[in-house]
Amino acid sequence: MWLRAESAARAAGMAVIIFLCTLPLRLYAEGEDIIALMRANLKSGDYYSAVTEGMRYRHLNPDGPLVPASLLLSGEASYRGGNYYEASESFRLCYQSYRSAPEGRKALLSLGYIRLMTGSPFFALRTYQEYLYVYPEGPGREEAEIDACYAMALQLDFEGAGTALAAYGASFPDGAFADRARELQRLMDEEIERPRKNLALSIGGSILIPGFGHFYTGKYLEGLLALLTNSALIYLIYDAWRDDNKFRMAVFSLAEFTVYQYSLVSSVRNVYEYNSREPFQRSARLAARRHF
Numbered sequence: 001m002w003l004r005a006e007s008a009a010r011a012a013g014m015a016v017i018i019f020l021c022t023l024p025l026r027l028y029a030e031g032e033d034i035i036a037l038m039r040a041n042l043k044s045g046d047y048y049s050a051v052t053e054g055m056r057y058r059h060l061n062p063d064g065p066l067v068p069a070s071l072l073l074s075g076e077a078s079y080r081g082g083n084y085y086e087a088s089e090s091f092r093l094c095y096q097s098y099r100s101a102p103e104g105r106k107a108l109l110s111l112g113y114i115r116l117m118t119g120s121p122f123f124a125l126r127t128y129q130e131y132l133y134v135y136p137e138g139p140g141r142e143e144a145e146i147d148a149c150y151a152m153a154l155q156l157d158f159e160g161a162g163t164a165l166a167a168y169g170a171s172f173p174d175g176a177f178a179d180r181a182r183e184l185q186r187l188m189d190e191e192i193e194r195p196r197k198n199l200a201l202s203i204g205g206s207i208l209i210p211g212f213g214h215f216y217t218g219k220y221l222e223g224l225l226a227l228l229t230n231s232a233l234i235y236l237i238y239d240a241w242r243d244d245n246k247f248r249m250a251v252f253s254l255a256e257f258t259v260y261q262y263s264l265v266s267s268v269r270n271v272y273e274y275n276s277r278e279p280f281q282r283s284a285r286l287a288a289r290r291h292f
Contacts, residue, residue: 045080068103121154206267213267
């Protein structure tokens with residue numbers, strides 16, 4: 001009886017040892033299933049579920065070998081779902097925690113891209129510069145260089161962007177992003193050569209001729225409407241003066257003062273809108289966009 005108890009204890013001990021030895025393999029297999037599910041959710045557009053699965057994996061396997069992949073996929077899902085802050089945090093954590101891993105390198109590039117697309121070209125440029133410093137021969141070097149050019153252009157540093165584009169062309173004459181480089185150069189050339197409107201001329205002309213500021217900036221219909229409205233009110237003021245009707249004169253004078261002031265304010269606003277760099281920045285950002 002004692003021998004049977006000893007045999008049972010040994011069998012139980014062996015079972016525990018086998019369980020402990022195979023536990024990492026089972027956890028890894030389960031982890032691969034979760035990562036596969038994250039990718040499936042990403043493909044189907046269920047971004048919330050993809051992020052949730054990533055959180056589940058990291059909760060069950062805080063030091064698991066697939067944590068970098070889960071962070072990378074979580075960041076991608078958050079970005080596609082419109083949660084740019086969470087996406088940035090996932091990529092930042094992945095890079096800081098797994099800098100030497102391929103996922104860490106890709107996370108840093110993705111962080112720069114999010115900043116570029118969400119209106120932070122200054123920080124995007126710093127991110128790409130960090131990538132090129134930390135990974136001078138990294139697989140994403142070409143992508144970092146071309147996106148750095150876009151970041152400079154979005155900051156309206158056309159001279160710096162032009163120099164960087166020339167350096168990119170020298171380093172990658174037949175690069176994968178050569179078309180994007182040419183498109184950015186074209187957009188910058190057009191923006192640099194685009195004529196600017198003179199604010200003083202717009203205001204001075206509008207003082208003498210109501211609606212001039214609209215005509216000057218190409219808004220002909222608004223200019224014609226302003227000219228006709230002011231002319232009509234001036235005539236009504238004159239007609240009231242001729243009839244010696246002070247009440248009508250006061251009403252039409254107040255109306256004319258309001259319309260005339262609006263014409264002057266519009267002459268300023270139209271010049272600022274015409275000279276704005278925002279259309280260029282919008283076009284450049286659109287040209288830089290790609291499938292994440």
